[in-house]
Amino acid sequence: MLKRKNSIKAYAKAKECIPGGVNSPVRAFLSVDQTPPFIAKGKGAYITDIDGNKYIDFVQSWGPLIFGHADKDIEKAVVKAVKNGLSFGAPTEVETKLAKTICSIFPSVQKIRFVSSGTEAVMSAIRLSRGYTKRDDIVKFKGCYHGHSDSLLVQAGSGAATFGTPSSPGVPEELVKHTLLADYNDIKSVEECFKASDNIACVLIEPIAGNMGLVPADIEFLEELRALCDRHGAILIFDEVMSGFRASLKGAQGFTEVTPDIVTFGKVIGGGMPVGAFGGKKEIMSCLSPEGDVYQAGTLSGNPVAMSAGLESIGKIVKNRKLYNKLSSLAKALMRGFKKSAVKEGIPLQVCTRGSMFGFFFNEKEIKNFDDALKSDTKRFAAFHRGMLERGFYFACSQFETGFVCDAMNEKMIQKTIAAANEVMKEIK
Numbered sequence: 119m120l121k122r123k124n125s126i127k128a129y130a131k132a133k134e135c136i137p138g139g140v141n142s143p144v145r146a147f148l149s150v151d152q153t154p155p156f157i158a159k160g161k162g163a164y165i166t167d168i169d170g171n172k173y174i175d176f177v178q179s180w181g182p183l184i185f186g187h188a189d190k191d192i193e194k195a196v197v198k199a200v201k202n203g204l205s206f207g208a209p210t211e212v213e214t215k216l217a218k219t220i221c222s223i224f225p226s227v228q229k230i231r232f233v234s235s236g237t238e239a240v241m242s243a244i245r246l247s248r249g250y251t252k253r254d255d256i257v258k259f260k261g262c263y264h265g266h267s268d269s270l271l272v273q274a275g276s277g278a279a280t281f282g283t284p285s286s287p288g289v290p291e292e293l294v295k296h297t298l299l300a301d302y303n304d305i306k307s308v309e310e311c312f313k314a315s316d317n318i319a320c321v322l323i324e325p326i327a328g329n330m331g332l333v334p335a336d337i338e339f340l341e342e343l344r345a346l347c348d349r350h351g352a353i354l355i356f357d358e359v360m361s362g363f364r365a366s367l368k369g370a371q372g373f374t375e376v377t378p379d380i381v382t383f384g385k386v387i388g389g390g391m392p393v394g395a396f397g398g399k400k401e402i403m404s405c406l407s408p409e410g411d412v413y414q415a416g417t418l419s420g421n422p423v424a425m426s427a428g429l430e431s432i433g434k435i436v437k438n439r440k441l442y443n444k445l446s447s448l449a450k451a452l453m454r455g456f457k458k459s460a461v462k463e464g465i466p467l468q469v470c471t472r473g474s475m476f477g478f479f480f481n482e483k484e485i486k487n488f489d490d491a492l493k494s495d496t497k498r499f500a501a502f503h504r505g506m507l508e509r510g511f512y513f514a515c516s517q518f519e520t521g522f523v524c525d526a527m528n529e530k531m532i533q534k535t536i537a538a539a540n541e542v543m544k545e546i547k
């Protein structure tokens with residue numbers, strides 16, 4: 119049995135002064151109906167909570183930690199940077215180094231600007247698209263997440279309307295009426311958007327969706343999207359905040375020839391520090407202030423400590439040619455194991471991997487879009503999650519999230535995890 123005493127106490131204390139006790143809602147563990155373990159420390163594949171329970175961590179800070187917790191090299195780079203000062207609000211060379219590194223890996227990125235979160239990256243990419251095209255409407259897909267900026271907190275309106283309605287109080291109706299909603303992997307629904315509006319600045323997509331569970335876009339669908347955007351003079355934005363340096367070295371762009379106009383990054387490029395970025399064609403990026411007149415700024419943008427963590431992290435990735443093969447085979451082995459134990463117990467389970475990303479749905483059918491994902495058995499997921507946590511395996515606390523393996527994991531840990539899953543599947547059948 120897990121010890122819970124300290125986390126329960128800490129959670130109650132946190133709730134007195136932080137809404138819901140957390141600084142990002144998913145951390146509250148509400149959809150699995152449990153007290154969230156408060157974390158004391160992490161090392162490699164493992165995290166330890168304040169009650170002393172140790173878990174193999176398949177969340178890895180929701181993606182950033184591709185080398186696991188407290189990686190020695192990244193730690194060294196950060197400490198070195200810290201000693202020279204935390205922030206200047208003036209240019210430093212490490213920003214150019216990280217920019218050059220990313221541009222050299224992604225042919226679609228000729229210039230790049232750094233911000234402090236994925237939310238900020240996507241928000242800025244949208245403004246840039248609108249400024250460049252001089253159009254106001256944007257297209258987003260149901261089930262894709264692009265951070266919490268106003269224009270993107272939108273859900274399907276009533277009836278067949280492609281125009282969205284706010285998904286959160288506090289977001290003006292007038293604003294989200296500029297956001298059109300389409301169905302993932304369904305080109306017809308995007309064509310409908312272009313029929314409904316001749317004012318579309320950009321189509322925004324997670325080319326490998328990781329925020330409705332793991333649902334990759336079909337390659338053909340991405341090609342059709344590219345063609346549709348070209349036909350209408352709209353900008354194609356790949357949101358690779360999660361998939362960048364996770365699905366492969368080139369993120370989703372390692373799986374398709376399709377070239378987006380703008381790419382957004384976050385998570386891995388900060389190596390665990392708060393970093394986001396957006397980049398793309400020179401012609402578009404040059405519209406940004408001070409080169410152009412689309413305004414965008416940040417006091418801590420390109421922060422030298424955060425940039426050093428990112429540079430070391432990406433540097434290690436580039437040096438380690440076998441990294442993605444290793445991560446991908448660990449993720450595949452894990453999902454094969456889950457599938458096998460589910461089949462044995464007669465539990466319907468869909469599994470999927472892309473590089474170091476993995477996902478599993480308690481669902482009869484293959485998942486192609488958000489509506490499919492929503493048909494999953496979330497009660498069974500919650501029971502599975504609880505069973506695994508009890509045994510020392512920390513998974514994302516929602517059916518609609520992606521899991522991650524890291525370089526600090528090995529085959530033996532995966533086998534241990536599968537053995538635990540065998541037991542849990544028996545309990546929840």
Ligand SMILES: *Cc1c(COP(=O)(O)O)cnc(C)c1O
Nearest residue numbers: 235236237263264265357359360
């Ligand atoms: C995590 C994520 C974001 C938001 O990034 P934050 O750093 O949490 O603001 C945006 N887009 C995608 C695809 C993400 O996975």
